[in-house]
Amino acid sequence: MSEPHKYQDYVIKDGHFVGRFEEMYRHFDDPWHQSEPRVAQESYSRWATILHIRRFGIGSLVECGAGLGNFTHLITEETGARVTGIDISETAVRKARTSYPNLRFEVDTVANLSRYRDHEAVLFAEITWYLLDQFDSVIEILRSDFAGKYFLHNLVFYKRGQQYGREYFTTLDEFIERVPFELIARMEGTTRDM
Numbered sequence: 603m604s605e606p607h608k609y610q611d612y613v614i615k616d617g618h619f620v621g622r623f624e625e626m627y628r629h630f631d632d633p634w635h636q637s638e639p640r641v642a643q644e645s646y647s648r649w650a651t652i653l654h655i656r657r658f659g660i661g662s663l664v665e666c667g668a669g670l671g672n673f674t675h676l677i678t679e680e681t682g683a684r685v686t687g688i689d690i691s692e693t694a695v696r697k698a699r700t701s702y703p704n705l706r707f708e709v710d711t712v713a714n715l716s717r718y719r720d721h722e723a724v725l726f727a728e729i730t731w732y733l734l735d736q737f738d739s740v741i742e743i744l745r746s747d748f749a750g751k752y753f754l755h756n757l758v759f760y761k762r763g764q765q766y767g768r769e770y771f772t773t774l775d776e777f778i779e780r781v782p783f784e785l786i787a788r789m790e791g792t793t794r795d796m
Contacts, residue, residue, distance in 0.1 A: 609626050609629075609630040609633035609634070612625055612626035612629075612633075613626065613732070614731065614766045616765075617765030617766050618766065619731075619732065619734070619735075619766060621732060623689075623690055623691045623694070624690070624691045624692065624693060626691075627669075627691045627693040627694040627697070628693050632670070633669070634669070634728075636669055636670055636672045636673070637670060637672050641672070646789070646791035647727065647728070647756035647758075647789075647791070648673060648676065648727070648756075650756075650789045650791075651677070651725065651727065651754055651756060652676070652677060652680045652681055654752075654754060654787055655677065655681045655683055655723070655754070656680075656681055657787075658752060658786075660681075660683055660722050660723045660752055661683055661684060661722055662683055662684040662685070662686075662720070662721045662722045662723070663677075663683055663684075663685055663686075663721050663722060663723035663724065663725050663752075663754070664685075664686045664687075664688060664715070664718040664721045664723075664724055664725065665677070665685055665686070665687045665688070665725045665727060666688055666689075666712050666715070666724065666725065666726050666727075666729055667688075667689055667726065667727060667728070667729035667732070668687025668688055668689045668694070668695075668698060668707060669689055669691075669694050669698070670694055670697050670698050670701065671687050671697075671698030671699075671701055671702045671705060671707055672701075673727055674687035674698070674702065674705055674707070675701075675702045675705060677725075678705060684706075684721075685705065685706070686706045686707070686708060686718060686721065687705065687706070687707045687708070688707070688708045688709070688710040688711075688712075688718075689707070689709065689710075690709065690710070690711050691709070692709050695707045695708065695709045712726075712729075712733060712736070712740050712743075713736065713739070713740075713743075715740070715743045715744070715747065715748075716743060716747045719747040719748065721751075722751050722752060723748075723751055723752035723753070723754055724744060724748055724751070724752070724753050724754070725754040725755075725756075726753075726754070726755045726756065726757070727754075727756045728756055728757060728758060730755070730757050730777075731757070731766060731767050734767050734770050737770065737780075741780075741781065741782065744783070745782065745783075753781070753783055755777075755781075757774075757777065759772065759773055759774060774788065774790055
């Protein structure tokens with residue numbers, strides 16, 4: 603089998619989840635272009651997350667799917683919160699630790715979220731499409747181990763071409779219906795290229 607030429611093909615291809623994140627981080631230096639300054643500066647969801655962390659006085663959180671650690675770093679710089687970034691890719695975590703040696707990164711999965719119950723919030727930044735097969739069990743972990751805390755959730759719903767995950771939800775409202783927590787804030791942003 604030949605290796606994919608695009609980083610996206612390690613994640614979702616032809617409407618099917620692939621989930622080869624370790625291989626993706628080995629073959630691509632900057633998937634999702636996450637280290638480019640414009641990503642941090644122009645991302646609605648990243649700045650909404652930062653504003654919510656400030657607004658609700660969240661002092662600690664675990665970022666699931668931290669990748670190269672760029673968002674973990676931005677959150678720390680902008681809010682002063684204690685952030686633990688977790689990712690399933692050893693390569694991504696190694697690179698994150700090299701780039702941001704003063705921050706905490708762990709190789710871990712959302713199935714082990716209970717280990718981080720001392721944090722005030724859990725952040726899923728664009729990872730939910732990769733967790734659909736374990737969505738209900740993750741929600742149960744959040745319900746039992748993070749009751750009374752915060753669940754910050756960022757997710758892009760592609761108006762054109764969304765193939766994967768449509769049987770779960772296709773809009774923000776449908777997602778909110780599936781999550782059994784009190785909604786305290788929401789934000790939607792649309793650009794022309796969505």
